[in-house]
Amino acid sequence: MTFLKNSVSLLLNQQTIKRELLRSTVIEITINVILLALLTLTAISLAFTKDLFASVMLMGVYSLLSASFFVLMDAVDVAFTEAAVGAGISTILMLTVLAMAGRFENRALHHPRIALFVVIGTGIMLVFGTFDMPAFGDINAPVQTHVAPHYIQQSGAEIDIPNIVTSVLASYRGFDTFGEVVVVFTAVIGVLALLEMKSEEVRNSVAPAPMYQHKILRIVGKILIPPIMLFALYVQFHGEYGPGGGFQAGVIFSAAIILHAILFGVETTAKAISLPFVKVLAALGVLIYGSVGIVAMLNGGRFLEYNALAENAITGQHVGIIVIELGVGITVATAMMVIFLTFARRVGKSNGESA
Amino acid sequence: MIDHLPILQVIVPLLAAPICLILREAQLVRWFTLIASVFAFVISVLLLQQVQAHGTLIYSLGGWDAPIGIEYRIDQLNAYLLILVTSISSVALLAAGTSLQKELTERKETYFYVAYLLCLAGLLGILTTGDAFNVFVFLEISSLASYTLIAMGRDRRSLWASYQYLIMGTIGATFILIGIGMMYMMTGTLNMYDLAERLPEVQQTKTVFTAFAFFMVGVCLKLALFPLHLWLPNAYAYAPSIATVFLAATATKVAIYVLLRFIFSVYGFEFSFSHLPLKEILVALGLMGIFAASIVAIYQNNIKRLFAYSSVAQIGYMILGLGIGSKTGLVATLLHLFNHALMKGAIFLALAGVVYRVGSVNIKAFAGLGKQMPWTMGAIVVGGLSLIGVPLTVGFVSKWYLVLALLESNWWPIAILVLVGSLLAVIYVWRLVEAAYFRPALQDSAPYKEAPLMILIPTWILVLANIYFGIDTSFTVGLSEQISASLFGVAK
Amino acid sequence: MNFLEQYNYWIVIVLMMSGFYIVIAHGNLIKKLIGLTVFQTSVFIMYISMSKVIGGTAPILNEAYKVYSNPLPHVLILTAIVVGVATTSLGLALAVRIKEAYGSVEEDVIQEKDLQQEGSQE
Numbered sequence: 001m002t003f004l005k006n007s008v009s010l011l012l013n014q015q016t017i018k019r020e021l022l023r024s025t026v027i028e029i030t031i032n033v034i035l036l037a038l039l040t041l042t043a044i045s046l047a048f049t050k051d052l053f054a055s056v057m058l059m060g061v062y063s064l065l066s067a068s069f070f071v072l073m074d075a076v077d078v079a080f081t082e083a084a085v086g087a088g089i090s091t092i093l094m095l096t097v098l099a100m101a102g103r104f105e106n107r108a109l110h111h112p113r114i115a116l117f118v119v120i121g122t123g124i125m126l127v128f129g130t131f132d133m134p135a136f137g138d139i140n141a142p143v144q145t146h147v148a149p150h151y152i153q154q155s156g157a158e159i160d161i162p163n164i165v166t167s168v169l170a171s172y173r174g175f176d177t178f179g180e181v182v183v184v185f186t187a188v189i190g191v192l193a194l195l196e197m198k199s200e201e202v203r204n205s206v207a208p209a210p211m212y213q214h215k216i217l218r219i220v221g222k223i224l225i226p227p228i229m230l231f232a233l234y235v236q237f238h239g240e241y242g243p244g245g246g247f248q249a250g251v252i253f254s255a256a257i258i259l260h261a262i263l264f265g266v267e268t269t270a271k272a273i274s275l276p277f278v279k280v281l282a283a284l285g286v287l288i289y290g291s292v293g294i295v296a297m298l299n300g301g302r303f304l305e306y307n308a309l310a311e312n313a314i315t316g317q318h319v320g321i322i323v324i325e326l327g328v329g330i331t332v333a334t335a336m337m338v339i340f341l342t343f344a345r346r347v348g349k350s351n352g353e354s355a
Numbered sequence: 356m357i358d359h360l361p362i363l364q365v366i367v368p369l370l371a372a373p374i375c376l377i378l379r380e381a382q383l384v385r386w387f388t389l390i391a392s393v394f395a396f397v398i399s400v401l402l403l404q405q406v407q408a409h410g411t412l413i414y415s416l417g418g419w420d421a422p423i424g425i426e427y428r429i430d431q432l433n434a435y436l437l438i439l440v441t442s443i444s445s446v447a448l449l450a451a452g453t454s455l456q457k458e459l460t461e462r463k464e465t466y467f468y469v470a471y472l473l474c475l476a477g478l479l480g481i482l483t484t485g486d487a488f489n490v491f492v493f494l495e496i497s498s499l500a501s502y503t504l505i506a507m508g509r510d511r512r513s514l515w516a517s518y519q520y521l522i523m524g525t526i527g528a529t530f531i532l533i534g535i536g537m538m539y540m541m542t543g544t545l546n547m548y549d550l551a552e553r554l555p556e557v558q559q560t561k562t563v564f565t566a567f568a569f570f571m572v573g574v575c576l577k578l579a580l581f582p583l584h585l586w587l588p589n590a591y592a593y594a595p596s597i598a599t600v601f602l603a604a605t606a607t608k609v610a611i612y613v614l615l616r617f618i619f620s621v622y623g624f625e626f627s628f629s630h631l632p633l634k635e636i637l638v639a640l641g642l643m644g645i646f647a648a649s650i651v652a653i654y655q656n657n658i659k660r661l662f663a664y665s666s667v668a669q670i671g672y673m674i675l676g677l678g679i680g681s682k683t684g685l686v687a688t689l690l691h692l693f694n695h696a697l698m699k700g701a702i703f704l705a706l707a708g709v710v711y712r713v714g715s716v717n718i719k720a721f722a723g724l725g726k727q728m729p730w731t732m733g734a735i736v737v738g739g740l741s742l743i744g745v746p747l748t749v750g751f752v753s754k755w756y757l758v759l760a761l762l763e764s765n766w767w768p769i770a771i772l773v774l775v776g777s778l779l780a781v782i783y784v785w786r787l788v789e790a791a792y793f794r795p796a797l798q799d800s801a802p803y804k805e806a807p808l809m810i811l812i813p814t815w816i817l818v819l820a821n822i823y824f825g826i827d828t829s830f831t832v833g834l835s836e837q838i839s840a841s842l843f844g845v846a847k
Numbered sequence: 848m849n850f851l852e853q854y855n856y857w858i859v860i861v862l863m864m865s866g867f868y869i870v871i872a873h874g875n876l877i878k879k880l881i882g883l884t885v886f887q888t889s890v891f892i893m894y895i896s897m898s899k900v901i902g903g904t905a906p907i908l909n910e911a912y913k914v915y916s917n918p919l920p921h922v923l924i925l926t927a928i929v930v931g932v933a934t935t936s937l938g939l940a941l942a943v944r945i946k947e948a949y950g951s952v953e954e955d956v957i958q959e960k961d962l963q964q965e966g967s968q969e
Binding site for chain 3: 032036040043044046047052055059063069075077085089093094097102105111112115118120123131133134137139143144148151152155163164168169173176177180183190243332343
Binding site: 125129130131132133134141143144145146147148150151171172173174175176179180183185186187189190192193194196198279280282283284287290293294297301302304305306307308 | 362424425463470480489496499503561563
């Protein structure tokens, strides 16, 4: 309670803030404190549990909590992605691997004292670094006064789409996003290089039993898959106006396919979507993104200079952003499918060996 | 097209990678990869010409000028390293087809080349960009690709080595992310040159100091500075030979580039060396690295691991040169970057030949190889002499400048230590020479044939480069001196 | 008062360090990756915290609002999240292969087997 009083008095000092704003800010700060407390609780219990299944669940909880925190911090796009990736894809991949690697940690910690020493030292260094940081939420902090105002004030005129995050992501810093797509592609290559099996190995493996026999799951799942895909398309093409975009859409779309695989078995899904073709699509998404850059170069602009794509600069920006978002969506969706299916098939191999 | 050279440097290998996945046929992919790499090499040579003629090149990606957008910025330092990375990459690829036949199954070959191209593109991306966050993104591309390359080794220990590298590398990358975040927090910008303008205003703050510390620790993890080198020896020892050649000759060098760029161009020499005990720290760690790693190397029986430890020691020399904090010291570091890539490239390529014929790099397997594989062993001997620093090899040139720099600063005790360090290199190289030339071949096996030409030729290209650049130093020394002068010029 | 100004960052440090501790102290390869995820996610929280403006709103242009939180860290963290999941999936793939090759995902068992293998070769 003293803490709440503190926060109120802090805010009263800033006289420019209006009364109704004050009330909502107090609520925001209260939620902030609660969320951060829950995050701390989750992180610390993670360090103590020996049950890996519980750890993975806690990790999912941690992701969801941080996603809620991101909403509170006005980072809706980030929250969306964190929920889809951290709580969704990461968790399901971890669970798949647990099916192969066993559920419990059975060993004592490694040099826990040295580890604690290193960690506390690093932590003290970081706390030292916070002493000169600008205050949380300060509108006069350097991050709010340099570079960022350009995006907020000019993106309306220069790019003309409401979601500034999409403007920055797809155009101002479009090359970072290109790099991001390449990172996903690299992960696909890594997972395939490590886990892909020969066709005879696939035949000899015993795929994990699908959940087909559970009637309720099957029917509910079947009903859910099309709307999930539809929602993915909505997110894909609505990213300019609200939170969303190619990345989130790709993850959601792959979620539908993953659900299918869980219900009807990995091999059924692998056949249904034609895995080799999906691999090519993952490469194609990267090429689509890259070719937008090259077309811009051929039109006399710089790499990824969308202004050069059409007569009118704004139209060029719109065309460029839609096409690259499509590339992102394709690569991410197919990448997540390939990664999940490759992992899930491998479970079948270890089943086959033990059988 | 000349205008677009900076971006072509990166997107040629970057876009070649997905195309390779679509081509699928290993034969086709092999040639395609080689062509992409050679093309990148040509671009890097053209870039150096452009930089020498017109000064620093700036390329605004997406047409948005920095700091609003991301820019590529290429000066002599960038161009120098670009040439180093692309040339070694191309030479290693010449041998890749033959070497991989023995070390990988055909089905995985395509993935190897795709990962190789991605790793190359990632390293080139780090070298060209002028944006701090973009460094992080391309660092991760190259790192993820190199974890993949390492894990494709035949021995199961390659998996464990790759995993350890992944954990250490990701911790390093996260530290770098923390550092970049704090720099951004205090300045509001991510562009390196905008940072350099805005940092002096806040350079007394604890936050900027912490940002510097975290960034440096992160980069040092990546460049395997002693005592953060633990991931390196096994990673190099068990990776497929071609991956070892490429990574040993380039990856740590790119990390050193990042270190130099942030010390000199972003924070400025004055901040880095006057406000902090960086000089003492770097010199101490460099020396400890030289001695600890060289001594461990002496006791290795796996020859690839022996030379991997020697790499950690050589990184120590580079860091020592940097730690002197003088123009000559920096010249020594820059020279050794290039020269070490040539030596280790030659040695690891020759070892690829040994793996191809003998199937093992254990020191016992080397008995009698001096007669059976004269060209391969000759290459290793020249590379070893270069490591020791014998005159007429590149190793001599960089050691010479290092000792010169130490004497200039009146640090003669350390100069003596450097020479003692070279003696340690004599010991580990001698162990190999003794096994190969003075021990009789094992009786029970048929004599091994000389390594195939497709491995020998690239090996000897690098061996001759070792000798050529050891005699005609005008290119490397000239360029290093210009770079060093300009880095110090900016700082003062 | 100062307490509130830096409160977020201090909690973030606690979070980061719990993740970092899990990575270095736990010997189970999967647990290490979980720790790494927590470590990285906590750094994301640091970035997003600095983007917030008190009284601001999500950076989606709308005539009803004038003050927006900074969109740039959001973009950076979107990229970082993707990098994080890519790293995790590659790490998991390695863990699976290690389990197949060594029969365990515990660090000390693996190191023991490596030592045995090296001993038998020499």
